[in-house]
Amino acid sequence: MTLFGTSIETIYLVALIVSGAITLLYILFSDFLEGIAEAVGFNPTLLLAFITFFSASGYILERTTTFHSYIIIAVSILIALILDTLLNVFVLIPLSSAEQSLVYTEDSLKGRVGKVIIPIPEQGYGEVVIESNSGMISKPAASYKGTMVEEGTTVLVIEVENGVLSVVSYNNNRLHEEEEE
Structure with missing residues (x-):
């Protein structure tokens, strides 16, 4: 069979090569192109995969x-x-779910326990590290009560404001009462 004066095998082969090249470019520039795809309303990964599967099976x-x-x-x-459909159900959907589960928000850090890695001076800033499922989260921190917190102290995150954790000393599941002078 011929289409536009070209054999159908040649059309399948050209479609396979072009869709493969576009797929490679999409992998390299996916962050930029994904925003455009969301505005248009379709998933380019599925479209490119469909064209690739169609042209490859047609050619074969x-x-x-x-x-x-x-x-x-x-x-x-x-x-x-x-x-x-198999690609979408068994690869793309699980990948999108896994990616979202590794993300944390500032609100999700409230109530978490961490460890001071850079001492927090009175009315100053230090640094706290918090263990999470996706690794270690290191954030700037200030004492909730404005007191000094030594390096290595276990702390509880009380609130998060503008990316800075407000923390208090925490040990053996109890808050340490700061002595007021």
């Missing part, structure tokens, strides 16, 4: 079978739909 079927080209087009669409 044209080269290896004697079926009519219309049957090969229908079978290629079916194969591409099935593979695209």
